Amino acid sequence: MTEQIMSRKPGAPLKRNHLQEFIGQMDLQILVIPSIIHIIIFAYIPMYGILMAFQEFQLGDFPGLSEWVGFKHFGLLFNAPDFTRVLRNTVVISALKLVINFPIPIIFAILLNEIQGKRFKRSVQTISYLPHFISWVVGATLLFDFFAVDNGAVNSALVGLGFIERPIHFFGEGKLFWGMLVGTDLWKEVGWNSIIYIAAITSIDAEMYEAAEIDGAGRFAKMWHITVATIRPTIVLLFIFTVGGLLNANFDQIMLLTNQMQNAQLRSYADVIDTYVYRVGIRDTRFSYAAAAGLFKSIINFGLLLGANKVAAKFGEEAF
């Protein structure tokens, strides 16, 4: 004991301080425990279901105790005639959402910050994030009505203004579907996704702007060199998260906008990995095959997450 105390470097904490600290913060530790239990139950325990992807699961088997078949399902997956199309849709939809729907909330937040009238700013903010609270079930119904061929608001307006002669069948043309997906996702989430940026911008010290003004910075220079520069860590962090979930091409949205994939005209553009897993796994009860497809997606997502983190590190920001 004495030796220990003698041997420790000056300023270094006592070893038993860790324990003491832990006990001392017992009330705080207990607060964390429910979340840890939650994560273990809902995120870690289900992971063992991954085993199913390497087995031939039959109804009545206990999950994880079926016959082993190695990489059979992955072989089937990569050779399935549907697979190329499903992968293409997943990648294109995700990429479009990343390229278009990731930067727009940032731009929106910065522009909103430039608005002087406080009341106007508040209203814009509230109106823009309201659609977030509409579930896709309701949202899809609303959108079907807005974009209906038969007296839909959008078609009536476009025809009335003379832009088009015949109403466009927005949800009946496969080629328009990617645009509809990106557009409706933007409508629903732009306000909500900008909240974090707005919060980050709010914390910028006003003195920095004043100092920049004295140095002769104009409005755009201030936006770029102060606002954007200050919220850069936030942007990078959210970028990493977004990339990590890139292949989650929003199952709810696609299922509902295609009438649970019943809309045959959209399927060749709408079928993504998630809907494919659902279709094949649940309907055809090929659980193992669906698990393999899901695992394939998770691995790509995981790779993308690490990749994004690497890239971010190069720019001096890193999540972990």
Next chain:
Amino acid sequence: MKKTRLLSLLLAVLMIASILASCGTAAPAASSEPAASSAAAESSVAAESSAAAEPSAAAELEPYTFTHYFNYDWWGLKPWGVDATSKYWQEKFNITVDFQKPDSDAAAKLNVMISAGDLPDSIMMDRGVDNAKLAELGLLVDLAPLMEKNPNLKDNVAENTREQLKLGGKLYAIPNWSRIGPTGGNDSWIYNGRLYAAAGSPALNTFEDLYAYATKIKKDVPKNNEGLTTYPVMFASDGTAHPVARSFFRSFGGVLDGWYSLQNGAYKLAVRDATFKAATMEANKWWREGLLSETQFTDTGDQIVEKLVAGRIALAYYDFSQNENNKFRTILKETFPDDTYEVVSPYPYPPANGLTKDQIFADIKTSIGWNVTCITTSAKDPQRIYDLWSYLLTQEACIEQMYGPKGNNWDTLDDKGLPVLKKAESELTSEEIDALGAWFWMIPGQSDHVDMTKFAVNAAQPAEKQNWVITNQANVFTPIMFMDDEFIGIADSVDPKSDTGIARALVEDFVKAEYPKVIMAKTAEEAEALYQGIIDFADKNGMEAVETAYTEKWKANVAVVGSPITDRMK
């Protein structure tokens, strides 16, 4: 400071407690049941286990509670013993049923229940792979010994139907909606009254007449009285073009079973059928001429109903019996008293290309009905469960199912054994129907009893109180219906996880996605090319193996039923 720390500690403990509580099993749903009866149920369980050799004899009048599971997430539940009908049966059998169903994802939930050995006492589910799996795992109770003691199942379900229901030589299933004779009616061509009058009430005897009528609507009646655009022809919405395919093919003299048809003694994809191709090309022609709506294949069922009730669809191929559920015709008539939808007459499926009405196949009914109720090995007293469910197949129960037990809306039966109603069905309010429990407890129902009784009771009403759907089913559709079991269980003959099953799923998906494109093709050549594309895809992806397996199963079925339907043309 100390106080807040104590508070937060308390809060944390509370949070953990609530998480643990929510992880525990939910309280049994039998809380609605009176305490006395549950106590009695427990004692009966004890009594049964002591007399395990002959449980039903000892427990004949003891109260008994069992769980019944509907393997459908959309099933609507009602508590047992609250409405007049189930209360009557509760007392009659001294049985309480605890109903359950999956909240979502029935397939996964069933799988978990099987894996965990936590099955309900009785289960209602589709015939097919999952049901066969339960039987194979030895989880279902063989009904043969139960049937010895109680002949209800034997008396109300034909022997060949019971044979067809057998799995591995044993009967496990009480069929729902089994039948001996063909009755009822669903799909039909119907027309809108005002638009038909506006087009000059042309004859609708043949398929060519339908085409001429639709063309006339397109040209001469573009708007209805309210100024809304009219739709010359619309079909029920099922997300695929199947209603289009089956209505056209039917008028061309074909029989469509799913996406398959009979071709020279083989059961094959319908697209290989020359008649089917001709029907499809005709549908494409209608489309190109603007007779079909652009939104036909994207509209939801609700959107079609919306157009129907607004009186905008001149000619519809629709399940007219839906008026009992979505009230498309009733609402239309309430909004516009001079408007109506009527079944196309003289024949609801006008024949094309010079065929006669005797060469057109109306709907096919199977003796086996829809789904099945099975008793599982978890049941403590299978006989009591069997006694209740098989009772529901009898004529006596059928009257109770439809009109409530005696002493409510009827007191006496007439000489034909039909209830003399105090109040016509059409005059009952939804609260009254609910309190009676009428039309709810067909779990299972027997089609012959239900249809014949409802037809007779309806016919006994004065004309203005008669039900439009029932009258049409009785007078127009029942006489032309077919009874046929040759297509039963064909899809189940291929395991979805086998290579053949995978090929089938792939090709069927392709057909469903491509077929609407054939109909929507801008030129006849494009339609031909897309149509050929479906056949090529099927050939390339191993559909032949599926067709071979299906043909084999179909031939086995034909051996049981006697002759294929195409040989039984009137």
